[in-house]
Amino acid sequence: MTEATGPLLGVKVLDLSIALTGPYAAALLADQGADIVKVERPGIGDIARWVGVAVNGMSAFYLACNRGKRCIAVDLSTDEGRDIVFQMAADADVIIQNFRPGVIDRLGLGYDAVRERNPDVIYASISGYGPVGPYRDRSAYDTSIQAYAGFAATQAEPDGPPTFIKQNAADKVSALYACQAITAALFARASGRGGQHLELGMADACVSFLWAEAAGNEVLLGADGSMPSSFNAGFSPMRFLDGWGIVVPTTDADFAGMCKALDVPGWDDPRVKTVGERRKNRDVLEPIMDMCYAMAANLTQADAIERFERERVAFAMVLSAAEMVDDPHAIAIGMFEEFDHPVVGRARLPRHPTQFHATPASLGFGAPALGQHTDEVLGELGLGAQIERLRAAGVVA
Numbered sequence: 001m002t003e004a005t006g007p008l009l010g011v012k013v014l015d016l017s018i019a020l021t022g023p024y025a026a027a028l029l030a031d032q033g034a035d036i037v038k039v040e041r042p043g044i045g046d047i048a049r050w051v052g053v054a055v056n057g058m059s060a061f062y063l064a065c066n067r068g069k070r071c072i073a074v075d076l077s078t079d080e081g082r083d084i085v086f087q088m089a090a091d092a093d094v095i096i097q098n099f100r101p102g103v104i105d106r107l108g109l110g111y112d113a114v115r116e117r118n119p120d121v122i123y124a125s126i127s128g129y130g131p132v133g134p135y136r137d138r139s140a141y142d143t144s145i146q147a148y149a150g151f152a153a154t155q156a157e158p159d160g161p162p163t164f165i166k167q168n169a170a171d172k173v174s175a176l177y178a179c180q181a182i183t184a185a186l187f188a189r190a191s192g193r194g195g196q197h198l199e200l201g202m203a204d205a206c207v208s209f210l211w212a213e214a215a216g217n218e219v220l221l222g223a224d225g226s227m228p229s230s231f232n233a234g235f236s237p238m239r240f241l242d243g244w245g246i247v248v249p250t251t252d253a254d255f256a257g258m259c260k261a262l263d264v265p266g267w268d269d270p271r272v273k274t275v276g277e278r279r280k281n282r283d284v285l286e287p288i289m290d291m292c293y294a295m296a297a298n299l300t301q302a303d304a305i306e307r308f309e310r311e312r313v314a315f316a317m318v319l320s321a322a323e324m325v326d327d328p329h330a331i332a333i334g335m336f337e338e339f340d341h342p343v344v345g346r347a348r349l350p351r352h353p354t355q356f357h358a359t360p361a362s363l364g365f366g367a368p369a370l371g372q373h374t375d376e377v378l379g380e381l382g383l384g385a386q387i388e389r390l391r392a393a394g395v396v397a
Contacts, residue, residue: 004033004034004362004364005359006032006033006034006352006360007361008032012093013026013037014039015036015038016097016098016104016109017097018046018048018098019047020048020061020168021126021172021174022175022178023066024065024172025096025126025175025178025179028175028176031361031364035070036070038069038072038368039074040074041073041076042073042074042396042397045071046066048066049062049370055344057343058343060347063347063349067349068364070373070377071374072373072374072378075396076107078394082109084381084396085109086109088377090117091118093122093186094182095123097109097123098127099127100127101131101136119194119195120189121195125199126178126200127200128140128141128201128202129201129202130199131201143164145202145203146164146165147162147164148206149207150206150207150214150215151210170202170205174202174205177205178200181200185198216230238293240299240301241297241298241300247292248315250275254314255267255272255278256268257313258315259292262299262307266284266287266291272288325348335351336350336351337349337351339363343369370397375387378396
């Protein structure tokens, strides 16, 4: 963990969000050097603190999504609490909130109210279904968005039940869209086009993410429907003697290389030699693929890796998170950073994935304890003399 040096150094972000989507977007901005102040309610704080594996009252979930932030605990149900946050908003470059549409306005901290004091603010509002439409007021969680946006249907086997991705994929996809939109808006502001309100529905983000390669028949309205909408639908894992892997024979060279690596003849048959012919002659292709899977079952992963690398085939072995941290490639590129955290002790997180060679991104300091920086932030607001009174009144913690 190092001091911030990234490309967003000097950008002030007020994080009013909870759970995963907003906090993860803010964490990525923190990696890139932004100064993030997270506002949490006194007492329980962000519910993410208590979800999943935890040590000393801080979860791995919270640690990963709130790295590099400062935390102030403020009761937004009090007038003074709202005034404190409003003062912070008036000085922020970016505000991130993921309340249900209308809630933030009732708290007096909506975009229109903040813009009067801070016209250049980039204000990101994230919700399940966006600010308009018949679903705008629905509660939304990752799994419900996976259902709506097509993830569950796309993951299903033909004629099988809907299958959900066993992680918060919808939340994290939405966070990535939000982070990109925020940095784009900062660029627009730096170009003289002022601040703006960004409104992102998780459903919009996930449909956009899915559509590129998983909705072929819905994109090409003149298609005959003979192929699955998702071109990944036919890829299945291979079972080796000591584990699982995947080969992705998309190109002609990959298909030929896979067959050669597994000692399976027939790849040079004109009926399957090109991607166009393979698409038309599935009755010829399928027995060849079946033989590839059968031959793979006789190999160890190490043997398969050596063969696939020799043939320059697109492949990977299936790794768990526990296996990933010891993977030679991950170690060689420094994919993970270990550090000591004052609450949870020894911890490990993946580094920011993009290498900024001139303005390096970094994980910064660890996730904060609830209210860890309340006094510090209040002092920056000129409220240092009122800290004891505010804390005694339950306005801050």
